[in-house]
Amino acid sequence: MENRAMAAEDRPVIPALSLRAQAALACYRLGFGVAGMAAAAAVPWLSLYSRRVKEGYADYFGQVRRCTGRDVFWIHAVSMGEAMVAYGFAAELKREFADCEIVFTSTHPDVIAGMRRRGLAAQTAYFPLDTPVGMQRIFERWHPRAVFVSETDFWPEFSTQCRQRRIPLYLINGRISSKIAAFYAHCPGLAEVVFSAYSLLAVQTDSDASRLLAIGVAPEHIAVLGNMKADLTIAPGSVDLSAFIAWIAGRRAVVMGSLHPGEFNMLLPVIKSQAAAGRAVIVAPRNPAFAAEWQQILFKHDVKSSLRSQGLASAQVLLLDSMGELAAVYSLAGAALVGGSLDGDVGGHNPLEVIQQSVPLLMGLNCRNFADLVAELAAAEAMISCRDGEDVENSVNRLLADSDFASAMIARAAAVLAANRGALARTMRLIAARLR
Secondary structure (H helix, E strand, O other): OOOOOOOHHHOOOOOOOOHHHHHHHHHHHHHHHHHHHHHHHHHHHHOOOOHHHHHHHHHHOOOOOOOOOOOEEEEEOOOHHHHHHHHHHHHHHHHHOOOOEEEEEEOOHHHHHHHHHHOOOOEEEEOOOOOHHHHHHHHHHHOOOEEEEEOOOOOHHHHHHHHHHOOOEEEEEEOOOHHHHHHHHHOHHHHHHHHOOOOEEEEOOHHHHHHHHHOOOOHHHEEEOOOHHHOOOOOOOOOOOHHHHHHHOOOOEEEEEEEOHHHHHHHHHHHHHHHHOOOEEEEEEOOHHHHHHHHHHHHHOOOOEEEOEOEOOOOOEEEOOOOOOHHHHHHHOOEEEEOOOOOOOOOOOOOHHHHOOOOOEEEOOOOHHHHHHHHHHHHOOOOEEOOOHHHHHHHHHHHHHOHHHHHHHHHHHHHHHHHOOOHHHHHHHHHHHHHO
């Protein structure tokens, strides 16, 4: 056991939980246990329809292979939005600790597949159910020296196991949404269970730090280090764009990325008019499962479209129902809209993926997930904010017609991007100093 874990004197000292927090944890375990039994009864049926259940059933109960290395680092990224940070951080961790053994979890099969393709992790698994049995088992089998959570995904039992075993728990590139802050403000006992176990919460912005302070996190455990995604660009050639370039066939391209169903409906007239104007329109649903339904809607509106998953047949519109290609595809656009920002319930997706490709950026007005960065871009006139479909239509037309206007906007966005770089290096320096 000693060869797998840190010496006791190197482990963090974490204060004992208050009675309120202990009661909250007991109630959480009871409620989650009842829900877990109900879910277990549905597993035989769910496994017929859910790839995650079929592939990850054993993982959900912590039944992973044992690790034998001394320096085991566990990285967790809940889904696609957090994966880019996790991949980049894993690569830096391997450079900093050459002999370390990285283990990786996610809730998304494509994120797990992405880590396997990169070859950075000795093991990959689905994140276990947040129960004492599953979490105890995975911690006993992996014996991590440190645990890292990418951006967000907070679980009481997970934090509790780190606390009880005195394992350093780090949040990297942390993003604390207003919804998360509101939830934990109403559940202060659970907030203590979750956040007091963290040795360091490295967050993107002052707003994230303020939300943590408001729910009772000690200021000495918070560091504002910026957004790592500004440092993590798509490597040239990592995605083969030749088929997309052939499909575009010399047309001006417009990309609408990470759209939600309501946004697709709002933008349908824009898609039709851009296609009618002879432009190549690429639409990427946030959930690729919507692509086939959207194709049928386009067909009813006399717009010819094709699905990426079925090849790149000649069409006015391409529905990008693949994972891991959108960030590179943005580079082909004369203008790009980032979705989730016209839908008030979502709060916007990552604008960095567009400006990193030197492409003019459009977003809606609902950008709370990237509020500080979007405010900085807007103040620099480095993006266009759109209220509705009509705004999107007018903005796309102007960008494609006025190359000087588009070039100036791209240059201003590049300056904002440069000012935001360095978060990955800052995070690694801070964590490496603590782990040495």
